[in-house]
Amino acid sequence: MALLAGLIIYSIYLDQIIARKFEGQKWHLPAQVFSRSMAIYPGAAVSHSQLIAELKLLGYRKVANPRQVGEFSASSTRVDLWRRPFLHPQGSQAEQRVMITFDSQGVESVARQSDNRQLAVFHLEPVLLDRMIAGDGEDRLFVDAQQMPKAIVDALILVEDRSFYEHHGVNPFAIVRAALVNLSAGRTVQGGSTLTQQLAKNFFLSSERSIVRKLREALMAIIIDFRYDKDEILEAYLNEVYMGQDKARAVHGMGLASQFYFGRPIAELTLPQQAFLVAVIKGPSYYNPWRYPERAQARRDLVLRLLMEAQQLSVAQYKVAVDSPLGLRQFDKSVQQKLPAFFAVVRHELSERYGDALLQQSGIKVYTTLDPMAQEAAETAVESTMKQLAKRDKALQVGMVVTDKYSAGIAAMVGDKVPSYYGFNRAVEIRRPIGSLIKPFVYASALTQADKYTLATPLKDEPITLTNQHGQTWSPQNVDKQFSGQVPLLTAFKKSMNVPTVNLGMAIGTDAVATTLDKAGWPDKISEYPSMLLGAVNGSPLMVAQVYQTLADNGRYRQLSAVTHVLDMDNQALAGSPIKTHQAIPVASDFLVRHAMTQVTQSGTASRLGRAFPGVTLAGKTGTSNDSRDSWFAGFDERNVASVWVGRDDNGKTGLYGSSGAMAVYQEFLRQRAPISLRRTPVEGVVQGYFDRDTGVAQEADCDNVMALPALRESYRPVRNCGQPLSWWQKLTGS
Known part of the structure; x- marks a missing residue:
């Protein structure tokens, strides 16, 4: 009786532990971080090829005629797409089939296939970039029981626990059978644990092999079975079971395993792929399909055979299934994207706008501005260009920021010549003289004075010497050390002439230039010395991207951001501090500056860029600091603004100009991501x-x-x- 009383008391204790787990928060779900959701609408700056590349990245299958969700077909000017349902920050999006038509400018129309209705805007689901996991190292994507494919549930019960719906948490017959098999084999070859026992072990116990642990596991399984219905137990198991290892991260649950092994949602897996997920439970390391493909396929085929023998598959279906390949994702593409520079900015922004405790919450969803295609193009451009530049100087480094002109979001970021490197983020953390990249703001300040300056106004190009209050003199020189007497303002701009720029800046006042730069979004205080007119102002690629985003956006300052929305576990939006915005440069004056920047790429210091993309209107500005220590470029097409720095961490001389270093990175970026010509929309005034x-x-x-x-x-x-x-x-x- 004492033993019985002790057992009852101990069972009550275990019951409380189980109840807290099952009726509270079963798991700390990692914060899911998503890319931007591509918006498609008439006039959108999205080309036919870019949409197809995005669909392939999302795991859509190209077919002759879409027959189900997750498929698309394409002709030269159209894409017939059957989009998946997904959770958008502004509300759930149902599955939908649309026809998207393109012209030379981008998207021409978006029509719903069911009734041919023209849509104002259509969103693709965002790419899941990463999950910010808790300290336990476990990673999972929760899938509720209703969304779990029936074949997975059927196969799981057949393979792991055929009497799941009959027993009460423990199956004595299975235990006896396993013991006899193991005794005859002389080793452990079969287990007698039920799914409920496995769940109890995974949730509450260690992997220690002992009689005490097995007895505790059995008792907990009985309590779980008594308290909860079978479907709830099954759902918990399917989301808890260990499915493999992605480097330092433990992959748990069928939802994440589907992404890990096949790179697509579980609802879109083929029958053989679903069978493989059940097969791999027995030993994720032993049946690792990349290391042991034959072993993994044999185990999958066994699961398929069991389904056939249970008459849940016909013989014909079985033959087709076992003849199919595993269909794995490419192993070099991790479930998580390597985005150290961008994620550093995301974490900082989440802390600033939502508070430090945000990432401690379970199940939050963070929607970012990252454009996966722009990021891929930026990384490829950096790697290939820096490899070439390393032939002249192996110590060269790079920082690059790309923004979305329409949303003022950070579309891509690279902080090292090895984009996956976790360390010093040169896109954000460096402070180097920006050189001639400051000149558009000198000219913007002047062009706002309509009674004094136009693009044709002659500027003096004669020797000049300035003396400061300490008697020190400064005599700026043009790059070619020549003087031409006077030049039109536009010529001085596109040829990046120093002396005319200094004359102009001194005429309008360094304070006016500093004010323009400040309004455009420059975060640091600027020392108003004459040398600042030629770029003696320290900045980072992110700081440059901010002010050039203002130029590209009709003079409107919008604070660059990496995060658009954050949803809690219940998919409710969390309120964060607002993004700042104001008109920094008059729209009409900004138009003139942007026109001047297009001339830079056509007949100025960046003309090589214009020749590389004939027929495409681009805007840009090169920059070089003293002694060619820093090579800069900033520019934009109709869709993206980019800022690039190339230099040495030790601030040594590079021998590079803006056009030969940083611009080469941008030019390669545009080769990877075909530019869209700037639209010269008329401006009032x-x-x-x-x-x-x-x-x-x-x-x-x-x-x-x-x-x-x-x-x-x-x-x-x-x-x-x-x-x-x-x-x-x-x-x-x-x-």
Whole structure:
């Protein structure tokens, strides 16, 4: 009776432990981190090839005619897509079949197949980039019982516990049978544990082999079976079972195993793939399909044979299934993306906007701005270009940031010439002189003064010496050490001439330039010395990307971000601090600067870039610091803004200009991710002007020696008579 009383008391104790686990939070689910959700709408800057690449990345299958979710077909100008259902930050999206049509500018139309209705916007599901796991090292994707394929459940019960629905947590007959088999074999070849016992061990116990542990496991299994229904037990097992190892991460549950082995959601697995997931439970290391493919396939085929013998598969279905390959994902593509630079920014932003405790919550979903295709292109560009540059200097390093012009989100980031390197993030952490990358903000400051400056205004290009309050002198030089007397403002800009820029900056005031840069999003205080006009301002690729994003976005400052939404375990949005925004540069003035930047790529210091992509309008600016220590480039097409730095960590000389170092990385990026030509949308307040090439005076269109340039309406007052003296009749009549 004492033993019975002790057993009852101990059972009550175990019951409380089990109840807390089952009725509370069964697992600490890792925070899921997603990429941006590609938005497709009429006029979207998405090409036909880019959409197909995105679909392949998401694991969609290309077929002749889509017949189920997760499939698509494509012609030269159309894509017929059957999209999966998914959770969007703004609400659940149902499965939907659409026809997407393309023209030379991008997306032409999006029509729903069921009724041919034109859609204003259509989203693809985001890519699951990573899961920020807890300290236990376990990783899983929860799948509820209703979403679990029936074949997996049937096969699991057949292989692991045929009497699952009959026993009460423990199967004495299976234990006796296993004991006899093991005795006759002289070793352990068969187990007698039920699914419920395995669950009890995985949830509450260690893998220690002892009679005490087995008795405790059996008692807990009986309690679990008494308290909870079979389907709930089965759901817990299917999400808890150990399925393999992804480097340091333990893969738990069928949902994550589907992604780990096949790279697609469990609902889209073929029957042989579902059978493999059940097969691998017996020994994930022993049946590792990448290391032991024949062993793994034989085990899968055994599961298929058991399904056939149980008449859950026909003989024909069985033959087709066993003849199919395993269909594994490429092993070199981890379930988790290697994005150390980007994830460092994500973690920092989550802490700043949502608080340090956010990642301690279970089951949160973080939606980011990362564009997987842009990231892949950036990494490829960095690796290939830096490999070439290493032939002249192995110590060269790189930092690169790409933004989405429309959302002001960070689309890609690389912080090292080895993109997967976890360490110093040069995209964010370096502070180096930005050189001529500051010049667009000098010219933007001037062009806001419509009564004084146009793109045609002559600027002095003569020797100049400036003296500071300590008597020290500074005599800036052009790169070629030559002077031309005077040049039009546009020529000084596109040729990146130093002396005219300094003359212009001193005329408008260094304080005006510093103010423009500050409004555009430069986070650090700027020392207003004349040398700042030529880029004696320290910054990082992220800081440069921020201010160039402002230029690309019609002069509108929007704080760059890496996180768009955060949902809690119940899929409710969490409130974070808002993103800052304001108009930093007048829209019309910004248009003139962007026009000047397109001339840089056509006939200026970045003309090699323009020649590499004929017929595509790009905007850009090269930058080089003193003694060629830092090579910079910043530019944009219709979709992305990019900022690139190339230099040495020890600040040594590189011998590179902006065009030969950083621009080479950007050029390779565009080869990997075909650019979309800038759309020169008319801007209110900007007109087509005509100016005398020598004097910069506004003229009529039919005058001689004029150049056509965009101009602010208020600054364009053409001189009648093409600058010639008026006749007495014109003076009298005012004609």
